[in-house]
Amino acid sequence: QVQLVQSGAEVKKPGASVKVSCKASGYTFHYYDINWVRQAAGQGLEWMGWENRDSENTVYAQKFQGRVTMTRNISINTAYMELSSLTFEDTAVYFCARGPPPFDYWGQGTVVSVSS
Amino acid sequence: QSVLTQPPAASGTPGQRVTISCSGGSSNVGTKPVSWFQYVPGTAPKLLIYSNNQRPSGVPDRFSGSKSGTSASLAISGLQSEDEADYYCAAWDDSLNGFVFGGGTKLTVL
Numbered sequence: 001q002v003q004l005v006q007s008g009a010e011v012k013k014p015g016a017s018v019k020v021s022c023k024a025s026g027y028t029f030h031y032y033d034i035n036w037v038r039q040a041a042g043q044g045l046e047w048m049g050w051e052n053r054d055s056e057n058t059v060y061a062q063k064f065q066g067r068v069t070m071t072r073n074i075s076i077n078t079a080y081m082e083l084s085s086l087t088f089e090d091t092a093v094y095f096c097a098r099g100p101p102p103f104d105y106w107g108q109g110t111v112v113s114v115s116s
Numbered sequence: 117q118s119v120l121t122q123p124p125a126a127s128g129t130p131g132q133r134v135t136i137s138c139s140g141g142s143s144n145v146g147t148k149p150v151s152w153f154q155y156v157p158g159t160a161p162k163l164l165i166y167s168n169n170q171r172p173s174g175v176p177d178r179f180s181g182s183k184s185g186t187s188a189s190l191a192i193s194g195l196q197s198e199d200e201a202d203y204y205c206a207a208w209d210d211s212l213n214g215f216v217f218g219g220g221t222k223l224t225v226l
Contacts, residue, residue: 037217039155039157044118044202044204044218045153045206046217047215047217050215059213059214061214062212062214095160101149101151101166101206101208102149102151102166103161104166104172106160108159108160109158109160
């Protein structure tokens with residue numbers, strides 16, 4: 001069955017970077033895009049961007065441009081999302097989701113806490 | 117402020133039918149397929165509806181979607197206690213060149 005398994009919770013200081021991984025199984029990894037979505041406490045779901053299946057194109061939400069990098073390692077069926085220059089407002093649960101839309105399978109979520 | 121507008125809350129009693137609206141514009145809902153997700157904090161969002169009115173396998177037919185112009189709706193019939201969750205509409209937005217979610221609707225089963 002299709003599964004997306006994400007890395008564990010992270011605690012970071014303001015100004016640091018975080019890299020979240022998303023390991024795929026149960027399907028041909030390079031046939032699908034990977035999207036990243038986050039949900040901050042008290043906020044709604046927020047799309048961050050996607051990396052297409054060929055790793056030849058990434059589209060980032062305007063809000064995160066310059067601060068986010070999405071990559072993948074096809075040899076180990078794993079996608080990554082790195083967010084830099086963290087602020088307290090980046091405290092959230094981060095999800096990977098299989099694309100293109102609709103997002104039919106999601107990872108379990110990774111809690112990223114930004115705290116001094 | 118979300119590009120797609122949803123009511124912040126909705127409620128119903130078991131067995132009732134509830135509808136959640138999603139209002140957008142010509143760059144998103146008006147011209148792009150709409151999806152609906154069910155989200156319980158602490159779990160992964162679940163795809164309920166895609167392409168405006170299609171249900172993935174495994175989603176009960178109590179859930180249905182529709183779209184007219186720049187508005188979409190999710191209907192839940194035969195409301196059950198386990199339907200208590202947050203519901204989000206979503207669509208691609210050509211103006212933003214990105215995927216956008218509605219602000220979410222918290223459904224309470226009374």
